Amino acid sequence: MKQLFLFFLILFTCELFARQIEETTFSYWDKPDAKIFYSMPDSINANTKIIFIMHGASRIAKKYLNDWLPIVNNRNAVLIAPEFSEEFYPEYIYLMMSTQKGKLLKNESLYLTDSLGLLFDYFKAKLKLSTTSFRLYGHSGGSQFVHRYLLLSDETRVEKAAMANAGFYTFVDDRISYPFGIKNMNVSNERLEWFLRLKGGVFLGDADNDPKHHSLPSMRKAKKQGKHRFERGTNFFNDLIKLGVEKDLPFRWRYQTVPSIAHDNAGMSLAASEFLLEDL
Numbered sequence: 001m002k003q004l005f006l007f008f009l010i011l012f013t014c015e016l017f018a019r020q021i022e023e024t025t026f027s028y029w030d031k032p033d034a035k036i037f038y039s040m041p042d043s044i045n046a047n048t049k050i051i052f053i054m055h056g057a058s059r060i061a062k063k064y065l066n067d068w069l070p071i072v073n074n075r076n077a078v079l080i081a082p083e084f085s086e087e088f089y090p091e092y093i094y095l096m097m098s099t100q101k102g103k104l105l106k107n108e109s110l111y112l113t114d115s116l117g118l119l120f121d122y123f124k125a126k127l128k129l130s131t132t133s134f135r136l137y138g139h140s141g142g143s144q145f146v147h148r149y150l151l152l153s154d155e156t157r158v159e160k161a162a163m164a165n166a167g168f169y170t171f172v173d174d175r176i177s178y179p180f181g182i183k184n185m186n187v188s189n190e191r192l193e194w195f196l197r198l199k200g201g202v203f204l205g206d207a208d209n210d211p212k213h214h215s216l217p218s219m220r221k222a223k224k225q226g227k228h229r230f231e232r233g234t235n236f237f238n239d240l241i242k243l244g245v246e247k248d249l250p251f252r253w254r255y256q257t258v259p260s261i262a263h264d265n266a267g268m269s270l271a272a273s274e275f276l277l278e279d280l
Contacts, residue, residue: 054142168222196244
């Protein structure tokens with residue numbers, strides 16, 4: 001309740017000064033065009049950062065971005081929210097590498113493992129930014145996208161990443177097939193080390209604990225991860241701790257529960273923003 005109160009207080013006090021949302025179509029790749037929403041600070045300087053906001057299964061990127069506007073007001077960051085359409089990117093949550101049931105997809109030209117890097121390069125050039133890294137936030141399906149992107153792409157320019165209320169996870173387990181594990185996904189030891197060293201965060205609403213929630217993935221392998229989103233996220237984080245101990249690797253992720261918040265992007269955005277914006 002406190003988190004929601006603070007969010008609406010910020011919304012009320014900042015609404016007269018809220019940033020504008022701009023829109024463009026990105027076509028500078030060998031994939032179908034994607035709609036991109038973005039919002040800029042009043043001025044760009046050498047310290048301006050990029051934060052990607054990844055939508056969930058609703059695919060309403062503009063709404064996700066709008067939830068962040070009162071939070072990021074007066075912060076030195078460009079917010080970018082790609083929108084992956086159902087028509088061209090039906091399996092975007094799995095980076096277009098598999099279906100929900102685990103059937104691997106063969107059209108590598110559609111894989112989204114290079115997507116954010118290409119968008120980063122585009123906006124860095126377009127806005128004449130000096131930054132050499134970017135930050136990530138995803139809620140629900142967006143959280144699924146984010147942690148799989150971190151694990152399966154070759155991108156190393158990610159500075160921080162916050163994942164909130166994912167429906168289920170890709171565990172770092174080579175005995176379990178993708179998208180529930182990494183069997184046959186050729187994840188290198190170097191990538192795993194980078195993944196664990198990253199400043200990542202698992203953010204979970206402690207009220208996102210409904211095992212019958214209408215959008216909770218109900219596949220058998222998803223249920224094995226836990227009864228609901230809160231339990232699945234906790235188990236995922238604990239498994240990463242175990243992995244770090246087994247491989248004797250530094251583990252820099254954080255785990256944070258958000259009191260009284262269920263499956264709500266606005267409430268989770270406020271909590272994750274304290275992590276992603278703490279130095280801006």
